[in-house]
Amino acid sequence: MSKNVLTIKIAGPAGFGIKSGGLLISQYLQKLGLYFTDYSEYPSLVRGGHNTYQTTFSSTPTYSVSQKVDIFFSLKADFWQSHQQEFTPDTLIYKDLPQSDHPNMTCFGITVALLDGDIKLAKDLIKKTYPKFIEPNLTSFDIGYKFAAKSKAIFKIKPQIVKADNQQIFDGNQAFAHGFYKAGGKFYAAYPMTPATGALHELAKNANNWGITVIHPEDEISAASMSVGASFAGAPSAVGTSGGGFALMTETISFCGITEIGVLFYLVSRPGPATGLPTWTSQADLLFSIFSGHGDFLKVVIAPTSQQNTFDLTIKALHLSQALQTPVILISDKLIAESSCSLPDFNLIKSTPYKETFAAISKNYQRYALSNTGVSDRTLPGTPNGQFLANSYEHDFTGLSTEDALTVKSMADKRAKKLALAKKLVPKPNLYKNNGKNLIISWGSPVGCIKQAFDMGLKDYDLLEVVTLWPLDDGIKQISKNYKKIIVIENNQFGHLNFLLKTIGVNSDKFISKYDGRPFFPEEIISFLSPLSRGDVRRTEGFN
Amino acid sequence: MSEGQRGLTKMNKNKIVNYTTTIVPTWCPGCGNYLILANIINALKQHNYQKHNTVIVYDIGCIGNMADFIDTYGIHSLHGRCIPTAVGVKLANPNLDVLAIGGDGGVYGEGLNHLVASARSNYPIKVIVSNNFLYSLTTGQASPATPKGTITKSTPGGTIGEPVNPERLLKAVNPSVFVKSLKASDIPTLKTSLDTLFKTKGFGLLDIEFNCVSFGKSK
Ligand SMILES: Cc1ncc(C[n+]2csc(CCOP(=O)(O)OP(=O)(O)O)c2C)c(N)n1
Ligand code: SF4
Ligand SMILES: [Mg+2]
Numbered sequence: 028m029s030k031n032v033l034t035i036k037i038a039g040p041a042g043f044g045i046k047s048g049g050l051l052i053s054q055y056l057q058k059l060g061l062y063f064t065d066y067s068e069y070p071s072l073v074r075g076g077h078n079t080y081q082t083t084f085s086s087t088p089t090y091s092v093s094q095k096v097d098i099f100f101s102l103k104a105d106f107w108q109s110h111q112q113e114f115t116p117d118t119l120i121y122k123d124l125p126q127s128d129h130p131n132m133t134c135f136g137i138t139v140a141l142l143d144g145d146i147k148l149a150k151d152l153i154k155k156t157y158p159k160f161i162e163p164n165l166t167s168f169d170i171g172y173k174f175a176a177k178s179k180a181i182f183k184i185k186p187q188i189v190k191a192d193n194q195q196i197f198d199g200n201q202a203f204a205h206g207f208y209k210a211g212g213k214f215y216a217a218y219p220m221t222p223a224t225g226a227l228h229e230l231a232k233n234a235n236n237w238g239i240t241v242i243h244p245e246d247e248i249s250a251a252s253m254s255v256g257a258s259f260a261g262a263p264s265a266v267g268t269s270g271g272g273f274a275l276m277t278e279t280i281s282f283c284g285i286t287e288i289g290v291l292f293y294l295v296s297r298p299g300p301a302t303g304l305p306t307w308t309s310q311a312d313l314l315f316s317i318f319s320g321h322g323d324f325l326k327v328v329i330a331p332t333s334q335q336n337t338f339d340l341t342i343k344a345l346h347l348s349q350a351l352q353t354p355v356i357l358i359s360d361k362l363i364a365e366s367s368c369s370l371p372d373f374n375l376i377k378s379t380p381y382k383e384t385f386a387a388i389s390k391n392y393q394r395y396a397l398s399n400t401g402v403s404d405r406t407l408p409g410t411p412n413g414q415f416l417a418n419s420y421e422h423d424f425t426g427l428s429t430e431d432a433l434t435v436k437s438m439a440d441k442r443a444k445k446l447a448l449a450k451k452l453v454p455k456p457n458l459y460k461n462n463g464k465n466l467i468i469s470w471g472s473p474v475g476c477i478k479q480a481f482d483m484g485l486k487d488y489d490l491l492e493v494v495t496l497w498p499l500d501d502g503i504k505q506i507s508k509n510y511k512k513i514i515v516i517e518n519n520q521f522g523h524l525n526f527l528l529k530t531i532g533v534n535s536d537k538f539i540s541k542y543d544g545r546p547f548f549p550e551e552i553i554s555f556l557s558p559l560s561r562g563d564v565r566r567t568e569g570f571n
Numbered sequence: 572m573s574e575g576q577r578g579l580t581k582m583n584k585n586k587i588v589n590y591t592t593t594i595v596p597t598w599c600p601g602c603g604n605y606l607i608l609a610n611i612i613n614a615l616k617q618h619n620y621q622k623h624n625t626v627i628v629y630d631i632g633c634i635g636n637m638a639d640f641i642d643t644y645g646i647h648s649l650h651g652r653c654i655p656t657a658v659g660v661k662l663a664n665p666n667l668d669v670l671a672i673g674g675d676g677g678v679y680g681e682g683l684n685h686l687v688a689s690a691r692s693n694y695p696i697k698v699i700v701s702n703n704f705l706y707s708l709t710t711g712q713a714s715p716a717t718p719k720g721t722i723t724k725s726t727p728g729g730t731i732g733e734p735v736n737p738e739r740l741l742k743a744v745n746p747s748v749f750v751k752s753l754k755a756s757d758i759p760t761l762k763t764s765l766d767t768l769f770k771t772k773g774f775g776l777l778d779i780e781f782n783c784v785s786f787g788k789s790k
Contacts, residue, residue, distance in 0.1 A: 245685065245687075253655045256646065416645040417646045
């Protein structure tokens with residue numbers, strides 16, 4: 028059998044190395060020159076529970092994992108049962124693996140045999156990954172390889188030779204960390220919170236090499252406050268968290284607004300409310316992020332759709348926070364942040380720090396002077412005669428407190444002016460043509476899944492990917508007029524973008540939602556949109 | 572900047588540096604904050620703190636209003652957040668001289684977690700607390716430093732909590748930090764303690780006590 032896109036899935040209890048073993052398989056596939064996208068599910072537990080890892084790979088780029096699985100490994104005898112709807116008549120299901128010390132390596136061995144793969148490459152990878160436990164891992168690998176060799180290589184994917192040397196595997200959190208570094212980031216503070224913690228780990232690990240100060244402080248309020256102080260002192264700064272921690276940071280977002288200090292907030296969503304589902308995925312923090320922080324002020328909210336896009340948009344977002352001197356929120360989710368794929372090696376990319384113009388000091392220097400764009404040049408502490416007050420109270424042009432009605436209004440107007448500049452600088456929506464009479468509008472992680480559905484044959488729909496969620500692009504309405512029907516797809520219950528679109532006069536005909544902590548799969552998108560299906564299509568009760 | 576380095580870039584001693592803005596302080600007549608302000612300015616002068624190389628982060632409260640009166644780089648931060656904001660400034664640019672100034676409400680209440688954490692980490696910032704045993708800007712409710720049993724607008728039955736004792740608290744947290752409580756009216760001690768604080772290399776906190784003229788309870 029020859030297929031162009033294959034999916035392997037491993038299920039088992041935590042502690043069995045499901046993710047590490049799975050990632051090794053993906054790494055192997057990547058070294059073969061294949062593209063892959065992975066996804067793992069795990070409960071908020073350190074041991075036990077039901078963990079899965081799945082990887083979808085192909086000789087052409089992949090954008091999301093498929094729901095249907097071609098090879099399935101159950102590391103505990105009964106774990107396959109809850110996955111039956113993911114099987115097709117052709118799925119190879121390994122319910123009982125041969126006995127070994129490292130069942131995850133046995134899965135690897137089976138995979139290599141099934142793909143008629145390169146054993147040396149596989150073994151070299153094992154040696155590199157587990158230098159202290161080479162023998163037992165190789166033995167478990169061999170057990171698997173021999174077990175499957177009997178069944179002959181039944182899957183053949185023609186590897187496309189991408190220059191494997193320049194490819195690396197990154198998840199979204201690592202992509203954020205590398206992007207932050209390449210954008211000239213100098214200060215990062217974060218309190219651990221799944222699924223954003225990976226960014227803290229990646230930055231802390233590289234802090235010395237990259238010349239970045241990385242702090243894990245006492246709470247998220249402190250993380251945000253420190254970053255504001257650091258940014259004031261001249262270090263391009265960011266914080267990272269999930270919804271609960273972001274809630275604690277909202278006072279700082281407001282503070283950034285009035286003091287005009289740029290900070291990047293990396294918000295990685297998981298399902299709420301409250302502690303919600305820590306290790307699952309969701310897009311239900313969009314409106315909260317847009318409306319975070321009390322008072323009227325400009326903020327920018329940008330959402331990446333993939334790991335590569337996270338890297339690119341992190342650079343853009345940090346620079347925007349500096350150019351606009353206002354908080355910028357990069358909103359991602361578990362699906363992107365904790366899933367990996369093969370990407371060009373970020374280490375080889377040139378860094379592009381933002382070139383800020385600082386104020387020329389004169390006798391009458393005013394930090395908050397009125398300007399055409401609303402942005403006024405600042406000075407950094409250490410600059411003689413440049414001292415000013417960054418004031419959380421309303422202030423005059425120098426920063427000193429004021430309650431004078433005229434000044435209050437002109438300062439508010441000054442800050443609001445930045446909206447026009449923001450609209451010029453923020454990333455525009457992307458339109459993907461696919462012979463569509465109808466238009467899907469989406470944002471963030473579902474975009475990859477929708478593209479994968481296009482690759483799998485979904486027709487009649489074009490896709491508009493909204494990159495900047497705030498301020499919304501004025502052009503969206505014009506684009507949507509060219510289509511018969513508008514369908515909005517989001518991984519949340521109430522339809523956050525769906526609601527925002529109404530504010531610019533775009534009323535969707537259908538809203539497709541999913542809010543069980545699981546991401547969309549391309550097969551689902553296809554079935555929701557097929558003319559026969561009534562699908563999981565909901566009219567929302569919330570933001571109508 | 573270390574003390575030694577500062578000596579090299581010392582300002583011309585004969586030049587009188589004016590550390591004040593043109594804003595006239597708005598505190599009640601007789602308020603202890605005037606004493607604190609005057610002595611902080613003295614200490615800045617004595618230790619040759621340069622206006623452009625000094626960042627003072629103020630909390631919210633009567634004391635926080637000092638932000639408008641001193642002419643250095645400044646941040647008038649949020650209530651309770653003067654310490655983490657100051658830590659961020661210092662970490663981003665260790666050459667700056669960084670002070671955090673707040674009230675008993677901000678530092679021992681809303682921001683207590685930050686106080687404990689920054690003392691544990693011994694971050695090299697200097698914290699000055701104007702301790703009037705009350706939330707004064709909000710017209711006199713109980714603070715974490717209010718003596719037990721005190722009747723205030725928010726505690727008509729008398730406060731039930733033991734007051735925070737900053738010396739005992741910080742010494743328990745990290746014995747190596749400098750911490751001292753004193754009366755604002757004790758000018759000689761105020762001067763020498765500020766001197767010690769300014770010479771402190773790591774984390775230091777001066778807790779300067781006085782009774783609020785407008786809302787204080789004379790016991
Ligand atoms: C988050 C927040 N909560 C409450 C307030 C209101 N508030 C302003 S000052 C203050 C208390 C001030 O007490 P203290 O820190 O002791 O300063 P003092 O006025 O006594 O000098 C409060 C509660 C605020 N500004 N911000
Ligand atoms: S209310 Fe109390 S603390 Fe505030 S200025 Fe007046 S006397 Fe000073
Ligand atoms: Mg007080």
